[in-house]
Structure formats: structure tokens, C-alpha cells
Amino acid sequence: MHSSRYPVALAMLSLLLAAPFSAAQxxxxxxxxxxxxxxxxxFGGEFxxxxxxxxxxxxxxxSFGLILSGRDxxxxxxxxxxxxxxxxxxxxxxxxxxxxxxxxxxxxxxxxTYEFDGDVARPFIAATFGGARFEPNADGLDDDTFWAFTFGxxxxxxxxxxxxxxxxxxxxxxxxDSDSKILCVSGPAVSNCSFAIKGDVLWQVETFAGVTxxx
Numbered sequence: 001m002h003s004s005r006y007p008v009a010l011a012m013l014s015l016l017l018a019a020p021f022s023a024a025q026x027x028x029x030x031x032x033x034x035x036x037x038x039x040x041x042x043f044g045g046e047f048x049x050x051x052x053x054x055x056x057x058x059x060x061x062x063s064f065g066l067i068l069s070g071r072d073x074x075x076x077x078x079x080x081x082x083x084x085x086x087x088x089x090x091x092x093x094x095x096x097x098x099x100x101x102x103x104x105x106x107x108x109x110x111x112x113t114y115e116f117d118g119d120v121a122r123p124f125i126a127a128t129f130g131g132a133r134f135e136p137n138a139d140g141l142d143d144d145t146f147w148a149f150t151f152g153x154x155x156x157x158x159x160x161x162x163x164x165x166x167x168x169x170x171x172x173x174x175x176x177d178s179d180s181k182i183l184c185v186s187g188p189a190v191s192n193c194s195f196a197i198k199g200d201v202l203w204q205v206e207t208f209a210g211v212t213x214x215x
Contacts, residue, residue: 031214034069034077036166040208042085047202056090058103063206065107067166072112081109081128081150083206089136102137107148107172120158127151132174147175156212164212174202 045058065083072078085105111128132148152170159165 030161032071034067034071034164034212034214036067036069036210036212037065038067038166038168038208038210039064040206042087042172042204042206045087045202045204047089058204059088061085061087063208065208065210067210069113075115075117076112077115078112079110079126079128081107081111081130083107083109104135104137106133106135107131107150108133109148109150111150115156122156122158123153124156125151125153126168126170149173149175152206162214164214166210166212168209169205169207172204172206174204176200176202 040063041060042063043060047056063083063085065081067082068080069077070079083106087103087105088100089103090100107130109128109130111126111130113124113126115122115124127150129147129149132146134144134146136143150170150172152168154166154168154170157165157167
């Protein structure tokens with residue numbers, strides 16, 4: 001007898017909770033820009049040498065970034081994305097450097113999101129295109145710049161009109177070709193590159209969470 005009351009009670013509680021959130025969602029749409037600092041973790045990334053087929057894998061490591069969004073419509077936003085990862089990569093073939101070296105990877109991307117309809121939680125898809133800067137932290141190693149792109153999916157949570165949360169999984173692709181060379185040493189004593197790259201795209205996957213401030 002008592003069990004039959006539970007669905008009714010749960011339905012009433014759901015309606016009570018949904019009412020303020022629905023009102024908050026209406027107010028939350030009244031914004032021009034949004035800023036989301038985030039922290040995440042990035043996985044994968046492998047280089048393959050043309051001549052020997054030797055491979056070097058990037059270590060999985062934390063990442064952080066900042067996303068500036070400009071509202072275009074109720075469902076679309078333009079975005080500028082800055083992201084940075086500090087990792088390690090095998091540099092055994094670079095004379096005088098050692099078995100590994102630190103590598104900072106900085107991305108600057110322009111793109112946008114499409115949000116599906118929802119109240120507190122709104123799923124979305126995202127895509128960007130821009131540049132990637134590889135900066136090895138070792139004396140004599142040169143920095144490199146490549147084209148890069150991303151695509152991903154996630155959820156926007158909007159508990160009130162100005163504050164939100166963003167959860168996302170995103171794939172990162174850095175565009176390479178058979179003429180690309182990375183982790184190069186330049187100087188009077190030696191001039192060499194650890195890898196002449198084989199392949200078209202360096203793939204990585206990132207999961208992250210951020211706090212969104214709308215204004």
C-alpha cells in the first residue's frame with residue numbers, strides 16, 4: 001500500500017525541483033559571453049620515424065585551458081580555445097639530449113559549439129581549427145608549429161543564470177606530413193632531428209571539466 005505512494009511522491013518532488021531550474025534556464029539564456037577555465041587529462045600521441053619505423057609515445061599527463069564563448073543564437077556559440085599540456089617524449093635518437101625530454105604543447109583554436117535543447121543539462125558538440133606549438137624543454141632543441149583541429153562532445157550544466165559547469169571529451173589532431181621533423185637540434189656542434197615523421201595526424205584524447213561564468 002505504501003509502495004504505491006512512492007511514484008507519486010517522486011513525481012511531485014521532481015516537479016518542485018524542476019520549476020526553479022526551468023526559470024533559471026530562461027534567465028541563463030540572457031547572456032553575451034561565457035568564460036570557462038578548465039583542468040583535464042590528455043591521453044595518447046605517437047611519433048613514428050620514416051627510416052626506421054621507431055616510435056616515441058607521449059606520456060599521458062594533466063592539461064589545462066581557457067575557453068571564451070560568444071553567443072550566436074540560443075543553440076550556437078563561437079569559441080576561442082587555449083590549451084596547454086606538459087608531457088615527456090622519448091628523445092633517445094637526439095645526440096646529447098638523453099633518453100627523454102620535457103615537451104610543452106600549446107594549442108590556440110577557433111571554432112564553436114552546437115547545443116541541443118535542454119533545461120539544466122544541455123548536451124553539445126564542438127569543433128575547432130587552429131595552431132599547435134611544440135616546445136621541447138632542452139638546450140638546443142627547436143620549437144615547431146603545426147596546424148591542428150579538435151572535435152568533441154559534452155554537457156553544459158546551468159544551475160543558475162550566471163554560473164555553470166562544463167564536462168567534455170575532446171579529440172585533438174595535429175596535422176603532420178612525411179616532411180615534418182620534430183625535436184631538432186640546431187647549433188655549431190650538431191644539427192640533427194630525432195624524428196622525421198611518418199603519418200598524417202598526431203592523435204590525442206582529452207577529458208576535462210570546467211566552471212563557466214556567463215556575462
